[in-house]
Amino acid sequence: xxxxxxxxxxxxxxxxxxxxxxxxxxxxxxxxxxxxxxxxxxxxxxxxxxxxxxxxxxxxxxxxxxxxxxxxxxxxxxxxxxxxxxxxxxxxxxxxxxxxxxxxxxxxxxxxxxxxxxxxxxxxxxxxxxxxxxxxxxxxxxxxxxxxxxxxxxxxxxxxxxxxxxxxxxxxxxxxxxxxxxxxxxxxxxxxxxxxxxxxxxxxxxxxxxxxxxxxxxxxxxxxxxxxxxxxxxxxxxxxxxxxxxxxxxxxxxxxxxxxxxxxxxxxxxx
Amino acid sequence: xxxxxxxxxxxxxxxxxxxxxxxxxxxxxxxxxxxxxxxxxxxxxxxxxxxxxxxxxxxxxxxxxxxxxxxxxxxxxxxxxxxxxxxxxxxxxxxxxxxxxxxxxxxxxxxxxxxxxxxxxxxxxxxxxxxxxxxxxxxxxxxxxxxxxxxxxxxxxxxxxxxxxxxxxxxxxxxxxxxxxxxxxxxxxxxxxxxxxxxxxxxxxxxxxxxxxxxxxxxxxxxxxxxxxxxxxxxxxxxxxxxxxxxxxxxxxxxxxxxxxxxxxxxxxxxxxxxxxxxxxxxxxxxxxxxxxxxxxxxxxxxxxxxxxxxxxxxxxxxxxxxxxxxxxxxxxxxxxxxxxxxxxxxxxxxxxxxxxxxxxxxxxxxxxxxxxxxxxxxxxxxxxxxxxxxxxxxxxxxxxxxxxxxxxxxxxxxxxxxxxxxxxxxxxxxxxxxxxxxxxxxxxxxxx
Numbered sequence: 141x142x143x144x145x146x147x148x149x150x151x152x153x154x155x156x157x158x159x160x161x162x163x164x165x166x167x168x169x170x171x172x173x174x175x176x177x178x179x180x181x182x183x184x185x186x187x188x189x190x191x192x193x194x195x196x197x198x199x200x201x202x203x204x205x206x207x208x209x210x211x212x213x214x215x216x217x218x219x220x221x222x223x224x225x226x227x228x229x230x231x232x233x234x235x236x237x238x239x240x241x242x243x244x245x246x247x248x249x250x251x252x253x254x255x256x257x258x259x260x261x262x263x264x265x266x267x268x269x270x271x272x273x274x275x276x277x278x279x280x281x282x283x284x285x286x287x288x289x290x291x292x293x294x295x296x297x298x299x300x301x302x303x304x305x306x307x308x309x310x311x312x313x314x315x316x317x318x319x320x321x322x323x324x325x326x327x328x329x330x331x332x333x334x335x336x337x338x339x340x341x342x343x344x345x346x347x348x349x350x351x352x353x354x355x356x357x358x359x360x361x362x363x364x365x366x367x368x369x370x371x372x373x374x375x376x377x378x379x380x381x382x383x384x385x386x387x388x389x390x391x392x393x394x395x396x397x398x399x400x401x402x403x404x405x406x407x408x409x410x411x
Numbered sequence: 412x413x414x415x416x417x418x419x420x421x422x423x424x425x426x427x428x429x430x431x432x433x434x435x436x437x438x439x440x441x442x443x444x445x446x447x448x449x450x451x452x453x454x455x456x457x458x459x460x461x462x463x464x465x466x467x468x469x470x471x472x473x474x475x476x477x478x479x480x481x482x483x484x485x486x487x488x489x490x491x492x493x494x495x496x497x498x499x500x501x502x503x504x505x506x507x508x509x510x511x512x513x514x515x516x517x518x519x520x521x522x523x524x525x526x527x528x529x530x531x532x533x534x535x536x537x538x539x540x541x542x543x544x545x546x547x548x549x550x551x552x553x554x555x556x557x558x559x560x561x562x563x564x565x566x567x568x569x570x571x572x573x574x575x576x577x578x579x580x581x582x583x584x585x586x587x588x589x590x591x592x593x594x595x596x597x598x599x600x601x602x603x604x605x606x607x608x609x610x611x612x613x614x615x616x617x618x619x620x621x622x623x624x625x626x627x628x629x630x631x632x633x634x635x636x637x638x639x640x641x642x643x644x645x646x647x648x649x650x651x652x653x654x655x656x657x658x659x660x661x662x663x664x665x666x667x668x669x670x671x672x673x674x675x676x677x678x679x680x681x682x683x684x685x686x687x688x689x690x691x692x693x694x695x696x697x698x699x700x701x702x703x704x705x706x707x708x709x710x711x712x713x714x715x716x717x718x719x720x721x722x723x724x725x726x727x728x729x730x731x732x733x734x735x736x737x738x739x740x741x742x743x744x745x746x747x748x749x750x751x752x753x754x755x756x757x758x759x760x761x762x763x764x765x766x767x768x769x770x771x772x773x774x775x776x777x778x779x780x781x782x783x784x785x786x787x788x789x790x791x792x793x794x795x796x797x798x799x800x801x802x803x804x805x806x807x808x809x810x811x812x813x814x815x816x817x818x819x820x821x822x823x824x825x826x827x828x829x830x831x832x833x834x835x836x837x838x839x840x841x842x843x844x845x846x847x848x849x850x851x852x853x854x855x856x857x858x859x860x
Contacts, residue, residue, distance in 0.1 A: 254501060255750030260836050260843075268846035269839050272501030272750075345495055345503065 190312025238311035238326040245336040246279040248300040251350035267320035275349040286315035360389035418792035419645035432709040443716030444755035450551040452478035481543035485694035485714035542686030548676035551759040560668035566605040571612040573677040577742025582697035587621035591628035597684030617642040699762030704733040720752040787827035797827040
């Protein structure tokens with residue numbers, strides 16, 4: 141008898157709760173765009189935050205609501221952008237992947253630190269506390285604030301200067317934000333010719349502190365046939381839209397501070 | 412008036428090395444370098460160019476804008492170059508380099524006693540501005556700006572800071588002993604700018620001779636008084652002096668003038684007296700050369716522009732076999748370690764300590780985890796909770812740092828780092844975080860425009 145009664149009570153409670161759930165479910169139903177779920181499925185899902193949103197869920201919502209572009213995920217790159225674009229019914233603009241580039245060549249062989257700094261071993265702590273660790277007032281300190289900021293293990297301090305691993309870099313720009321001297325720039329992946337220096341000091345002063353610095357001699361500007369490199373504030377800068385990767389500027393640079401294009405051969409050898 | 416403030420630490424003072432050595436004048440031989448930025452504010456504009464002849468006391472850099480100060484040549488000779496040179500804080504700054512002819516021919520009229528009884532307020536301020544005087548305590552804030560508050564009638568106290576609480580430094584002590592009359596006169600000159608104020612000279616009680624001398628010098632003037640404060644590091648801070656004298660605590664968003672106080676270092680007041688009563692611009696100042704690496708430590712009157720290495724040589728050089736591990740300018744706690752000794756002495760260099768202690772015993776001690784002992788809280792003179800602030804920084808919670816824990820009130824005095832048994836670099840952390848928050852704020856303001 142007790143068994144039967146128990147079963148009956150449980151069943152009745154079950155039915156009441158079940159109807160209650162169905163009712164509240166209908167009553168408080170929130171319209172979810174199924175595209176959001178679909179977009180979320182396409183995104184890599186490692187919540188790196190490189191897009192600028194709080195993880196992939198937030199990114200998917202932002203794409204669907206139009207706040208973020210369909211190719212806004214730097215990790216996924218073009219394949220993910222194409223899938224997302226298909227879901228959203230648009231086409232992904234063909235945006236090239238960007239990679240971080242450290243505009244400093246000042247490793248321990250070419251420049252030196254001044255004094256013996258023994259404070260907190262972190263670039264931001266040194267620079268914001270007004271401690272000039274390096275002789276060059278623009279160069280890489282080499283304590284690796286960028287290394288700590290990188291979610292993809294794509295930047296390392298090698299011999300006192302930060303170096304980007306171009307294959308691993310997803311172009312999220314977190315290292316660029318972490319660098320207190322703003323040495324890191326995002327450049328299109330196919331462009332290999334860049335100026336590896338940020339010093340806006342005059343030539344003789346640069347030479348005093350670093351043997352690999354840009355002295356603003358404008359030799360590169362004279363070599364360039366495509367109006368792709370200019371000297372402002374004693375510092376050469378590449379205009380990537382115009383650059384055709386011929387490498388003539390890099391070859392003539394007296395301080396060898398311009399990076400050479402991939403597979404660059406001297407013109408004599410190629411003719 | 413209390414005679415002390417809340418918090419503070421008692422480091423070993425090392426003042427016994429130099430405290431009884433009288434001031435001696437030192438002249439430089441070689442080239443003199445005058446940085447155009449020796450103060451807080453905009454760099455001065457150069458008035459001379461390569462090849463020009465200059466005289467001692469000549470204005471060679473013109474103040475640019477309101478918060479800026481003139482730069483004065485301390486020697487006579489020919490301008491060798493106007494170029495970027497490294498200065499004591501390690502930065503490259505535009506400097507005027509003068510080839511010193513060793514004559515020290517002065518401009519006419521400098522050092523002649525003037526009749527100061529009927530000077531107007533404007534004239535006093537003009538002379539101070541023309542003399543290029545900045546705060547000689549170390550920060551280098553232009554003095555004429557500090558002495559021109561919006562509410563001169565509401566100023567109740569003009570405080571002469573003779574506390575010199577940093578270890579090693581004794582220059583101000585010696586100046587007060589030997590030039591007490593001048594300092595008292597300078598202080599009464601400042602009181603003329605503020606009719607309702609009284610002058611208080613604060614001296615730590617470990618300088619009885621200076622207290623005696625200043626008491627004697629200010630005896631005839633009932634507007635001046637000498638306050639013997641308890642000797643404790645932190646006393647020389649502006650906020651601590653105002654707490655000691657007026658009993659007022661005020662937030663960092665307010666200026667001392669807004670709470671009715673003006674604080675000037677005793678050396679600055681001496682410079683004011685020289686400028687107003689003798690028309691002598693600021694090109695010499697007191698300097699303490701000390702530390703266990705120096706053969707004859709002492710107090711000197713040095714000319715701006717000579718290099719530290721030249722000064723050390725002129726003063727007798729280093730002890731034999733001594734290796735300088737750190738050279739700290741402006742006191743070992745708030746001062747800065749200079750990377751090399753070939754940088755020029757500037758207006759704000761109050762002394763240098765050359766120490767041979769191995770660096771591993773000083774700054775590079777191994778940091779351990781916070782013990783929660785709370786000593787940093789007991790010594791913080793502004794009443795902050797340093798260990799909580801450091802936690803907030805570690806968690807990256809800058810909002811908590813600023814809004815809940817009032818981290819921007821930190822005066823970077825270094826008491827918390829000094830006392831911390833776990834050797835945590837608290838002060839540097841706060842320096843950095845404050846700078847970051849202020850940079851963010853500036854960016855936000857710039858963005859709105």
